Amino acid sequence: MFEISPTEWTAILLSLRVAVVATLVATPLGIGLAWLLARHDFWGKSLVDALVHLPLVLPPVVTGYLLLLTLGRRGLVGSWLADHLGIVFAFRWTGAAVACGIMSFPLLVRPIRLSIEAIDRKLEQAAETLGAPPWQVFLTVTLPLALPGVLAGMVLGFAKAIGEFGATITFVSNIPGETQTISSAIYALIQTPDGDAAAGRLVIISIAIALGALVAAEWFARRATARVHGN
Amino acid sequence: MLRVDIVKQLGEFTLQAAFTSEGRVTGLFGASGAGKTSLINIIAGLLRPDGGIVEIDGETVDDTARGIHVPAWRRRIGYVFQDARLFPHLSVTQNLDYGRRMNRLPDDRAQRERVIELLDIGSLLDRRPGKLSGGERQRVALGRALLAKPRLLLLDEPLGGLDEGRKLEILPYLVRLRDEANVPMVYVSHDAAELRQLATQIVMLREGRVTSFGGVKVLSPTGR
Incomplete structure (x- = not known):
């Protein structure tokens, strides 16, 4: 039963x-x-805060449109x-990455912001008195101390990106091999008469990926937290 | 040399202080709420005065009339806080090395070993701040500030968070620091006994104003 077909593998x-590209590109921006x-x-x-959260409350199809x-x-x-740089997003997998990045952005930003807010500013002041210019304070104190939040944000963002459906299918459609992700493949399969088995396999695989991401997140967060608290 | 002549409004509280100190250890003495920490933060550059001048070692680091405000990270000062503020994500060695790295100073092994020996922190080097006692943390913080090679060391009640026993543990190190490290210090305290042991000059603060200035004798009731 668990023979994964080439089309499914592609999806x-x-x-x-x-999801990986969306997360990696969105993370520095999110930080x-x-x-x-x-x-x-x-x-x-x-206004900026509202814009960041907008994809969370807008219907995904609106964001896609x-x-x-x-x-x-x-x-x-x-x-x-397209005219000046030759970059095209529409109906390409890169467009899917853009859609997923935007949809997952609020989930990525929030834990990072919370963890930065939780950092004692006195530590940043101490770094400053030791001769660290602002960008070094950020790189050597703020960012390492915010690492658990950054990892949590990345995992949440990744999980959202891998499951994104509405904005992606609206923006880049459902082209096998180019823009057909697991979600849109499942959607296509359950609309075909004998697609149940294949859909079932993809469902199991998405559950496995989601669980794997959560376990990894937990592990990273625990390690990073231990590190930050000086143990 | 340290010259301070500043005004700073902090809510209802006005800090207005002027003094010039040549002393090796300038003690800022006053009750809590007298403005000691605000004053030392102004010297450090963490707080910007509303008006006036701060000069460290002949360099004007604040002059509101001329629009000069050198940020803290360019003042080449060392600051030891009451709560140590070691970086929790770095080992003791990395904490000690931080100021040198940020100031792009060459690796000075001899000085590093001297400071480690002076403060007796050689056995702590591989540990994380979370595993240190209060007194150990404060000694590492002293070493970290010293190794940035500051031209002025600011200490804000460095013994304030410690119990009597720990204070007696650190005090001898501070005396050695004063006599051997060759860095002028500003030492904030509300404890006259502590300052009598350490300071060479006293600036007495009350409600944001300098009420007396002079040798340690101004601390004794008869000297008032």
Whole structure:
């Protein structure tokens, strides 16, 4: 029963690739934004905060449609990118990564922000008196101490990215081998008369990936926390 | 030399202090709430004065009239806080090395060994701050500040968080530091006995103002 077909493999590998790329690209941005929101007051901060959380409350299909309007071939940004840099997101796996990155962004940013807010600013001051310029304070004190939060954010973001469906299928459709992730493959399979077995296999695999991610997150978080608390 | 002439409004509280000290150890003495920590934070550059001048070793690090404010990280000061503030994610060795790395100073093994020996922290080097006692933490914090090769060492009640026994454990190290390390210090305390042992000059603060300035004799009731 558990013979994974080449099409299913393709969807599994594509899902992993999309989620990994989305998480890796979103993480530095998420860290920067979390730091900005945690440590600075600036004009329009609540607006930025709201924008970050928007994908969490908008229907995914709306986010996908907005992406199609902006980053699509005829979109404002999309046409410029295609004409000037030759970058196309629409109906490509990279577009799926963009959609997944945006959808998972709120989940990625939140734990990082919380862990930065929990860091005693007195430690950052101590670093400053020892001659560390602001960027070094960030790299040598803030970031290492926020590491458990960063890892938690990455795992949550990855889990969300690998399961993303609505925005992805709206923005890049459901093309086997290019944009068909596990979720969209399952969706296609349960609409075909004899697709139940294949859908079942993919369901089991997504459960396994999700569990694996959670276990890994727990392990990383425990190690990082022990490290941060000086034990 | 340290020259301070500043004004700082902190809510309802006005800190207005002026003194010039050539002493090896300048003691800032006063009850809690007298403005000692705010004053030392201004010297450190962690707090910006509303008006006035701060000069360390001939360099103007604050001059509001000329718009000068050198940030803390460029002041080449060492700061020992009451709560040690060791970096919990770094080992004792890495903590000690932090200031040298940040200031891009060359590795000075001889000085490192001297400081480690002076503070008797050689057996702690591989440990994490979480595994140290309060007194050990404070000694490591002293070493960390010293190894950044500061031109002025600021100590904000470094014995404040310790019980009597621990205080007596650290005090001799501070005396050795004063006599051997050759770095001028500003020492904040509300404990006259501590300052009598350590300070060479006293700045007495009350409610944000300097009420007296002079040798340690200003600490004795008859000297008032």
